[in-house]
Amino acid sequence: MNAIDQGFERHLSKLSQALQRFRGERALVAAVLALTRELGVRLAFVAERQLPQAHVLAMADRDNLQQPYFYDHERTPCRGVMLGEVVSIPCDVSLHYPAERGLDAYLGVPLPSSQGEVLGVLALMDERPLAEPAALQTLLEALAPRLAAELECVQLRRQGG
Numbered sequence: 001m002n003a004i005d006q007g008f009e010r011h012l013s014k015l016s017q018a019l020q021r022f023r024g025e026r027a028l029v030a031a032v033l034a035l036t037r038e039l040g041v042r043l044a045f046v047a048e049r050q051l052p053q054a055h056v057l058a059m060a061d062r063d064n065l066q067q068p069y070f071y072d073h074e075r076t077p078c079r080g081v082m083l084g085e086v087v088s089i090p091c092d093v094s095l096h097y098p099a100e101r102g103l104d105a106y107l108g109v110p111l112p113s114s115q116g117e118v119l120g121v122l123a124l125m126d127e128r129p130l131a132e133p134a135a136l137q138t139l140l141e142a143l144a145p146r147l148a149a150e151l152e153c154v155q156l157r158r159q160g161g
Contacts, residue, residue, distance in 0.1 A: 007135065014038050024157065027150040028058035029065060031122075031143065036060045039136070041126040042103070046111070047073070048120040048151060049082050057120075057154065075099060081108040081121040088137055091129035105130040109140045111148035119151050 014034065022030045028046045035044035045059035045066075054073040059066040073079050077097055080087040086109050089096065093106045100106070107130060108123035122140055130136060 024150055024154050025057060028147060028154070029060075031147055032058045032060040033063070033065065035124060036062050039124065039139075041124045041130075043125040044123070046120060046122055046147060046151065047071075047078065048155070049073075049118055054078060054082065054121070057151070077106045078108055078121050078123065081110050081123065082118055084110050084112075084118050086110070086137060086141070088130075088133050090133040093125070100125070102127065104128055105133075107133060107136055107140065109137065109144050111144055111151055113148065113152055119148055119155070122147055 032044040032046060035041065043059065043061055045056050047054040047056045050070075052072070052074075053070040055068065055070050056066070057068055059068075073082055075097065076099065077087045077089055077093060087106065088108075089106045091104050093103055094100045097106075103125045105126045105128065106123065107125075108121045110118045111120045111122055113119045122144055124130075124136065124140070
């Protein structure tokens with residue numbers, strides 16, 4: 001096993017441990033806090049796809065949880081993720097998306113429903129370029145099914161299901 005594989009396994013194990021006691025919105029919050037702590041990135045968030053805006057349900061700015069909020073994802077890197085694409089901008093994100101001033105990197109993966117529709121996005125952002133973006137993408141993709149299931153449960157509870 002090489003160093004990248006060992007790092008992946010260690011990160012995935014720690015993130016899984018952080019999530020094991022939680023369900024629903026609490027699992028989403030635990031995930032974003034664990035991501036910022038484990039990976040040393042500035043921001044991690046889970047946003048659900050709503051039209052015309054996205055709704056951030058859980059966001060950590062380092063160790064600080066942020067209040068949920070809505071945002072227009074059309075002019076952000078999240079737009080592609082909401083369409084089902086992985087979006088990786090390992091550096092210079094603010095050159096492509098001026099609203100992201102002060103941030104240098106973005107990585108987002110879609111959160112698919114059990115029917116394959118995009119429910120939302122799991123994303124990381126940082127003030128520095130991302131080291132090993134492919135490994136980080138693999139890590140987020142490994143977490144995505146669990147977080148998508150939790151997001152789907154949140155939405156079902158909200159609908160009274």
